Amino acid sequence: MIKPFESKPMRTYKIIGLFCSFLLACQGPQSESPRRIPGYRGIWFTLGQFYPYGDKYSGGLGTYTAKHHPLAIYSARAQKTFFVYGGTTSASQQHLLAMIGYYDHQKDKVPNPVVVHDKQGVQDPHDNPSLSMDDSGHLWVFVSGRARVRPGFIYKSSNPFQINGFERIDSLEFAYPQPWWIKDRGFIVLFTRYTRGRELYWITSKNRMSWSPAQKLVNGGHYQMSNQRQGTVITAFNSHPKDGYVDGRTNLYFLKTNNLGKTWRTADNTIVKPPLESFNNAALVRDYRSENRLVYLKDIGFDRQGKPLLLYITSNSHKPGPEGSPRQWTLAHWNGNSWLFHIITESTHNYDMGSLYVEKNGIWKIIAPTEPGPQHWGTGGEIAIWTSDDKGKTWQKKKQITRNSARNQTYIKRPLDAHPKFYAFWADGNPDSLSLSRLYFTDKTGKNIRILPYEMELKLESPKYYNIK
Secondary structure (H helix, E strand, C coil): CCECCCCCCHHHHHHHHHHHHHHHHHCCCEEECCEECCCCCECEEECCCEECCEECCEEECCCCCCCCCCCEEEECCCCEEEEEEEECCECCECCCEEEEEEEECCCCEEECCEEEEECCCCCCHHHCEEEEECCCCCEEEEECCECCCECEEEEEECCCCCCCCEEEEEEECCEEEEEEEECCCEEEEEEEECCCCCEEEEEEECCCCCCCCCEEEECCCCCEEEEEECCEEEEEEEECCCCCCHHHCEEEEEEEECCCCCCEECCCCCEECCCECCCCCCCEEECCCCCCCEEEEEEEEECCCCCEEEEEEEECCCCCCHHHCCEEEEEEEECCCCEEEEEEEEECCCCCCCEEEECCCCCEEEEEEEECCCCCCCCCEEEEEEEECCCCCCCEEEEECCCCCCCEEEEEECCECCECCECEEEEEECCCECCCCCEEEECCCCCCEEECCCCCCCCEECCEECCCC
């Protein structure tokens, strides 16, 4: 059973966080002088929904949630991979900080990470940041809000390809931000608002400084995953059919737009008019509700022809433990005429989260914590690489890249335009009790895993190598 870390009642933290968020929202645009933390320290969190096999989810959640994307971006011009995460000041002080850092590929070093936004008493990693980069190289950090009481914040770096200063551009109501910069056209940001449960929205910006009114995509309780390729933004989402009841999430849907949300289409190019109202609508990919299966979204991407790929886990129960088995990693593939469904492997937890890659040589790859970890029924596990050379029909576990870990590995994220030396990014943590949480990245092969320094004596340091025991 999880040992809660709070020394004060959770309600006290929420009240403090709400008050501080209100004060910050009342301020106008501002420049933040850089505050640095001497080390990469991920946030630890417990949801506090306990069952016989532990919390619904908990542990090292610095790269949480599945709906925060992108978290990392490689810039060929800067030769750096920039990344954001939910950080904290120390393992015993769970004070959420929206952090940014980078890995310098030329120097093989990382700097002291920068605090973009101090969450002021909030400890909930639902408020973690997402990252984007515009054509000029300016970094944009979208700090998530929560429910209808904590606003979201938009920050822009003071200088291109630099993390030494950020200007707060705006404060809006959004959660789970998924910002996409479309070359020469501007931003489209997909996100959630807590209206009638959870509902999907989007906003756009052409000048990067003012934003369109929020437009609703889907009514009535959904989560989504999105991606973009050559100006086409795709999104997959599930539904909460029972009055927004999150533990009833089911079904699988898909939509796309190639004009910043002016027109939305299904996979077969049928035009739909948002917001979608009914549970059974034109975007439906598969009716998992009729199969009594829950759906947990993980990633979304494109095959080499630009057709969508949807990665998710289906489960028998929202509770941790064997009751939810089989938890099946599943890939849905639109082949141009119909959706194909492929089972990859099984997992031990609904909130095991991994990422999907389509290689230039045609290989499809998944990097995910599919293997049981030291905290068997907890969030995360040990990481493996799975590959398919026949467009998802069959899968092989190519290798297990972590083993004998002290803490479960969680929320493996794919960087945008990932460099072969920084191919996946994640955190670890003990889901059963408060622990420190370290941050990691791996190269494309999985042979060279690097640990970001938890304590730094210098302003620039090289990440250490992770060795399988």
